[in-house]
Amino acid sequence: MLKNYIKIALKVLLRRKFFTFVSLFGTGFTLLVLMVAAAFVNQILTPARPGSRFDRTLFIERIEIESEKMHVSSLPSYYYLNKYVAPMSTPEAVSIHSREGDINVYVGSQKLTLGLKYTDANFWYIVELPFLYGRPYDENMVNNADMVAVITDRTNKEIFGDESGVGKTVESTAGNFRIVGIIPAEDIPTKESSGDIFVPITTSASHMTGTRLFSSCNALILAPDESSFNAIYQEYDRRLDQAREDYKGEFDKVECFLRTQTDRIVAGIMGEDASGGTFLLAVELIGVAILFMLLPAINLININVSRIIERSSEIGVRKAFGASSKVLLGQFIIENVFLTLLAGALSFILAWIVLIVINASGVLPFGQLIMNIKVFFAGLILSLFFGVFSGVIPAYRMSRLHPVKALRGGVS
Amino acid sequence: MIRLQNVEKVYRTSSIETLALRDINMDIPRGAFISIMGPSGSGKSTLLNIIGLLDEPTQGHVTVDDQTVGNLNDKALAQIRNKKIGFVFQSYHLINDLSVVDNVELPLIYRRTNATERRKCALEALEKVGLSARTRHFPSQLSGGQCQRVAIARAIVGQPEVLLADEPTGNLDSVMSNEIMDILLQLNKDEKTTIVMVTHNDELAKRSEQIIRLFDGGQVD
Numbered sequence: 127m128l129k130n131y132i133k134i135a136l137k138v139l140l141r142r143k144f145f146t147f148v149s150l151f152g153t154g155f156t157l158l159v160l161m162v163a164a165a166f167v168n169q170i171l172t173p174a175r176p177g178s179r180f181d182r183t184l185f186i187e188r189i190e191i192e193s194e195k196m197h198v199s200s201l202p203s204y205y206y207l208n209k210y211v212a213p214m215s216t217p218e219a220v221s222i223h224s225r226e227g228d229i230n231v232y233v234g235s236q237k238l239t240l241g242l243k244y245t246d247a248n249f250w251y252i253v254e255l256p257f258l259y260g261r262p263y264d265e266n267m268v269n270n271a272d273m274v275a276v277i278t279d280r281t282n283k284e285i286f287g288d289e290s291g292v293g294k295t296v297e298s299t300a301g302n303f304r305i306v307g308i309i310p311a312e313d314i315p316t317k318e319s320s321g322d323i324f325v326p327i328t329t330s331a332s333h334m335t336g337t338r339l340f341s342s343c344n345a346l347i348l349a350p351d352e353s354s355f356n357a358i359y360q361e362y363d364r365r366l367d368q369a370r371e372d373y374k375g376e377f378d379k380v381e382c383f384l385r386t387q388t389d390r391i392v393a394g395i396m397g398e399d400a401s402g403g404t405f406l407l408a409v410e411l412i413g414v415a416i417l418f419m420l421l422p423a424i425n426l427i428n429i430n431v432s433r434i435i436e437r438s439s440e441i442g443v444r445k446a447f448g449a450s451s452k453v454l455l456g457q458f459i460i461e462n463v464f465l466t467l468l469a470g471a472l473s474f475i476l477a478w479i480v481l482i483v484i485n486a487s488g489v490l491p492f493g494q495l496i497m498n499i500k501v502f503f504a505g506l507i508l509s510l511f512f513g514v515f516s517g518v519i520p521a522y523r524m525s526r527l528h529p530v531k532a533l534r535g536g537v538s
Numbered sequence: 539m540i541r542l543q544n545v546e547k548v549y550r551t552s553s554i555e556t557l558a559l560r561d562i563n564m565d566i567p568r569g570a571f572i573s574i575m576g577p578s579g580s581g582k583s584t585l586l587n588i589i590g591l592l593d594e595p596t597q598g599h600v601t602v603d604d605q606t607v608g609n610l611n612d613k614a615l616a617q618i619r620n621k622k623i624g625f626v627f628q629s630y631h632l633i634n635d636l637s638v639v640d641n642v643e644l645p646l647i648y649r650r651t652n653a654t655e656r657r658k659c660a661l662e663a664l665e666k667v668g669l670s671a672r673t674r675h676f677p678s679q680l681s682g683g684q685c686q687r688v689a690i691a692r693a694i695v696g697q698p699e700v701l702l703a704d705e706p707t708g709n710l711d712s713v714m715s716n717e718i719m720d721i722l723l724q725l726n727k728d729e730k731t732t733i734v735m736v737t738h739n740d741e742l743a744k745r746s747e748q749i750i751r752l753f754d755g756g757q758v759d
Contacts, residue, residue, distance in 0.1 A: 130647055137635035443631045446592060447692070448620025448648035450613040529592045533631065 128460065135461040138433075139468075145433055146465075152425060153469035153516075154476065157508055160415065161477040162484075164504055165495040167411075179254050182352050184384050186211060186345040192379035201225060202382055203341030204333040210365045211345050216357045221248035221346040224333060226321045231298045233285050240281060242300055243321030244330045250276075252346045253319045260292040260307035263326055267306075271328040275303035278311035281322040301329065312485070319346075339373070339380065347384070359384060426516035434458060434524045441524055442532030454525040455518075462517025463510060470509030539699065539732060540566040540589055545598035547584050547755075558584045559755045562598070568699065571726045571733045573743035576752035582736040583704055585752065589734060590623050590702045591615050620648050624693030624731075628705035630685040632677040638688050639664065639673040645696040663691040667721055683714035690721055694731065701725065703735040707742060719745060 139146045189202040207222045214220060223245035231238045250262035263274045275296060282291045282305075291305045303325055314320050327333055333343065349358055362384045370380045434441075444454060474497070481495045547559040559581045566572060566589070574582050587593035588600060591607055600607050602618060610618070624645070632641050642660040651659070664670055667687040677685055686706060693701050703722065707715035719742050725731045735746065743749050751758045 129653075133640075134633075134635060141635055439631055440633050443633065444644070444648075445616065446590070446619060446625045446631075447645040448616050450616040452613065453616075453648065530587050533592075533627070 131457050131460045132464055134457070135464040138437075138461065139465065142433065145429060149426060149429060149465055150469045150472060152429075153466055153509070154473040156418065157470055157473035158476050158480065160418070160508060161473060161497070161504075162480055162495075165477070165481055165497060179252055179348055180387065182349045182355075183252060184217075184347040184349065184355065184358060184386055185390055186347065186382060186384050187390065189340050189382040190379065191339055191377050191381075193377045198340050200340040201342045201344060203336055203338050204327065204343045205337050205341070206339045206369070206382070207343055207345045210369050211347070211362070214347070214358070214361050214365065216349075216354060216361045217347045218350045219248045219251055219348040221252050221348075222246050222327060222343055223249050223319075223346070224327060224330070225342045225344065227342070229298045229300045229323070231285065231296055231323070238284055240298075240322035241320070242298070243319075243324050244327035244333060245324050246327050248348075249319075249324075249346070252348045253314075255309045255313055258308045258310055259290045260305070262307055268326040268328050271326060273301055273303050273329060274306045274326065276307040276309060276324040277305055278309055278314070278322055280311045282308050296323070298323070300325070339369070355386070423516045427519055430462065430517055431520040431523070434520050438524070438527060438532045439535050441527055442529050442534075445527075445529035445532060451525040455521050458521030458524065459514060459517050462521070463513035466509045466513030466516075470506060473509075539568045539603060541599075541601045542589070542595075543599045543601075545585075545588060545595040545600065547581070547588065547593070548596045557755050559588070559595070562757055564750065564757070566700070566732060566734060568732055569726070569730045570748065571723070571746040572735070572748045572750060573746040574734065574736045574750045574752065575738065575740075575743050576758075580752040581755040582752055586702050586704050586734065586736050589700075590625060591619055592625075616648070620645055621696065622699050624696065624698040624701045626686070626689050626693050626701065626703040626706045628708040630677070630682075630689045630709075632685055632688055632692075634677050636676075637673070638669065638675050638677070638680070641677070641688055642691045642695050644692055649696065659695050660691070663695040664688070666694065666725075667691045682709050683717060686710060686714070686718055687721070690718070690725075694725060694729070697729070698731070700732040700734065703733065705736050705738065707737065707739060715739065715742060 186207065187201060189198070189200060189206065191198045204222055204224075212220050212222065224243055226241040226243050228239050229242040231240050247263060247265040247268045257276075258279055260276075262276055263272065267274055277285075277291060277296070285291060285296060286294065290308060292308060293305065295302050295304050303323070311322075327343075333341065347358060347362075349355055366380070366382060369382075370377075373380055441454060444457075445451075449457075478497050481497055484495055542562050542564045545559055545562040546557070549556045549558055562585060574585060576582050584593065588595055591600070591602070594600075594608065602622065607615065607618065633644070636644075639657065639660050642663055643656045646656040646659060661670070661673065664673055667690050669684060669687050669691065672680060672684060672688075677688070680688065686709075690701075690706075693703075701722070706722070707718050710718065722733055722735065723745060726733050733746070735742075737743050
């Protein structure tokens, strides 16, 4: 019977070409937008590479200081992070790195403006990037403030063309650095770890000598596993209390946030002080997604009603020859699900093409948008939701049609 | 086989009541060939729909093989229609998206007959109505007479005990009408199929065993 339903569905689609186009476009385009949006959200919330250490990494990226004379909300300084965070015992590793800043690099007579990031050796352990050539700088090199650098393959191409720059020196306004490794730019997982050229943080005089609590650094804190997050939070709170104690007479408030990747995104959208922010954000996102899907679904209900009304004579015939209302309801729902799955399949292909185009355009400064299995299944569930939701109301109405009225082609 | 007792059918709208059938009593014995005649609006099609369990009487009882059908639910009525009754309509009511053979298979789909058996029965039914050469055609590619033969094949494919034909020759010329009538008579004679036919055509009606005449919703003889 299922085969027969699908056969009919296919024939109806081929016969009503305009309806088919409108239905496929309505459902397909909505799903396409949702899937591309899901790929963006997925890229932000989860590491690009499954199993990456980012799953168990916490972030410190904002400090707030208040006194009678000033209020600062900024990035913490190397001084603060090195004094209060680096000595923590509960994490597996702590990395301190600067925000990406512009430097000029000279290639012959040409000047390139590149993003420079100062990092420690642990940065490479936590970010876990694959090296195309060479290797990362190690702890000794950082401690000795060696003038070494890791660059991305894009930077390498701009400076050295198709040759590997490993072992060569790059001249910049921040100094001359010997290149020790090359990483693929597209594998950099997040905005915070992005850059064109990475050098030891100890080569930066301003970071090393400053004693303010705020400047332009972040910290990555790698937990041994996700179950140890609480222990890290507790230890971090004690460290923060110590900082407050140390600056008691100077500042009325010292707040510095330690967050998971998801909490950072939530805080960015809902505000730093949002309580229960993750839940509220999830509710808001689901609400927006449902509203977004509701409009085309209502349109599809209308289209489906018209389409099924056209087939009232067929409903009458089927009832006359033994189809019960329930069987007909099943038939129409299967037809809708089939149509929506077709739209889903088309939108998957289109979304895949769109993501390839976005990735190839270089619009994203870091990472890659991917159609992973989560996005695929989310799309599939959305497709089925669309099919059932837009089909069930008209299908129910028409399946209850009186057989004599149906045979006459009437609905009322 | 089918018995109607004191059947009355009233169509109601918010302001009008129309008496379509009144006090109809009839027995349709197994193997009979009955014609129902009467002017337009006399209730012929309504009566046929009630006999075929497509419509329910406002008053009175319908029994099929001694089973009262008034209290049966949608599913049970659908099963009786599927197993015991075949329909032939004036305007054929073939499904245009399906080929001839797929149209004929339709009643067997709701019996959950397997695909091989369905196809075999459908081809046999088409052979009986002389359309073996048109199995892959679509209704739009057939003449009126051929469409009605397909409709008859669909009605008999499940070997129903009763075949209800609502003006089966109404859209056909006299030659085609006689051919369709020949097929119905043959089914009645060879397969012992009970046939109830609504017609305006006296000549065709005379070829059946019994004629029931309706006027203004009532049975006149």
